[in-house]
Amino acid sequence: MDYAQFLVQRAQRADGSGFVPSWLPEFLFDFQRHLVEWAVRQGRAAIFADTGMGKTAMELVWAENVVRHTNRPVLLLTPLAVAAQTVREAEKFGIDARRCSVDGIRAPGARIVVANYERLHYFQPSDFAGVVCDESGILKNFDGRTRAAVTEFLRTLPYRLLATATPSPNDYIELGTSSEALGGL
Numbered sequence: 804m805d806y807a808q809f810l811v812q813r814a815q816r817a818d819g820s821g822f823v824p825s826w827l828p829e830f831l832f833d834f835q836r837h838l839v840e841w842a843v844r845q846g847r848a849a850i851f852a853d854t855g856m857g858k859t860a861m862e863l864v865w866a867e868n869v870v871r872h873t874n875r876p877v878l879l880l881t882p883l884a885v886a887a888q889t890v891r892e893a894e895k896f897g898i899d900a901r902r903c904s905v906d907g908i909r910a911p912g913a914r915i916v917v918a919n920y921e922r923l924h925y926f927q928p929s930d931f932a933g934v935v936c937d938e939s940g941i942l943k944n945f946d947g948r949t950r951a952a953v954t955e956f957l958r959t960l961p962y963r964l965l966a967t968a969t970p971s972p973n974d975y976i977e978l979g980t981s982s983e984a985l986g987g988l
Contacts (some may be wrong), residue, residue: 820961821846824868830896835861842964843868847985849939849965858966859892862935863915867898869962870914875932877962880953882938883919889937890917923952933962938969950980957986 824843827836839861842848852858866877879900881889886902893900893915900915903922918926928934934957957963963985 821848822868822872825871826864826868828864828896831860831864832857835864839864839868846961847963847987849967849985851967854968856968858968859889859937860896862937862964862966863889863893863896863898863900865964866900866915866933866935869933873932873962876913876930877915877933877935878926878931879915879917879935880920880923880937881917883921885937886917886919893917920949920953923949923956926956928956928959931960933960933964935964935966937966939965939967954980 821844824840827840831839835857838850838852842850842861842865850858850861852861862879866879869875869877879889890900890902898915899913900917901913902917903913916926916931936953936957965985
């Protein structure tokens with residue numbers, strides 16, 4: 804393989820895969836509604852919002868819009884300690900999200916599948932229309948196995964959302980790893 808072919812194989816340019824959201828519920832605050840609308844229209848986006856700004860609600864509404872648009876499930880990856888809370892938040896907002904804790908088995912009929920990062924290897928990208936990476940700061944370790952696995956999993960998916968309260972906007976490595984995960988490189 805020559806270098807040009809290598810670059811073509813590795814490229815994952817953003818393709819404008821977003822769409823007009825069909826659901827922006829009243830429980831979102833105005834700023835949340837604007838962020839979700841922007842992220843859905845992008846198709847691939849990052850929401851870097853401080854603690855307590857309602858990232859979970861925004862993630863769930865983004866995922867629900869992707870499900871409605873594609874009629875396919877979305878995988879929502881979280882740290883282990885956050886997965887149960889995410890499902891509780893979904894119930895509170897009337898969104899169908901189910902935690903998958905069984906290896907490789909997705910809850911039948913689940914619209915949004917919630918799993919921790921450590922279980923990613925049990926899933927196939929082709930089973931999902933999109934992925935949400937909650938606490939996406941996990942991707943900042945350039946040499947990390949988790950970053951590599953998540954980035955590879957996302958590579959072919961048109962819908963991707965990263966969300967974190969702790970981005971390092973002046974950390975070029977984190978900007979690079981986040982950009983790569985979103986397909987911006």
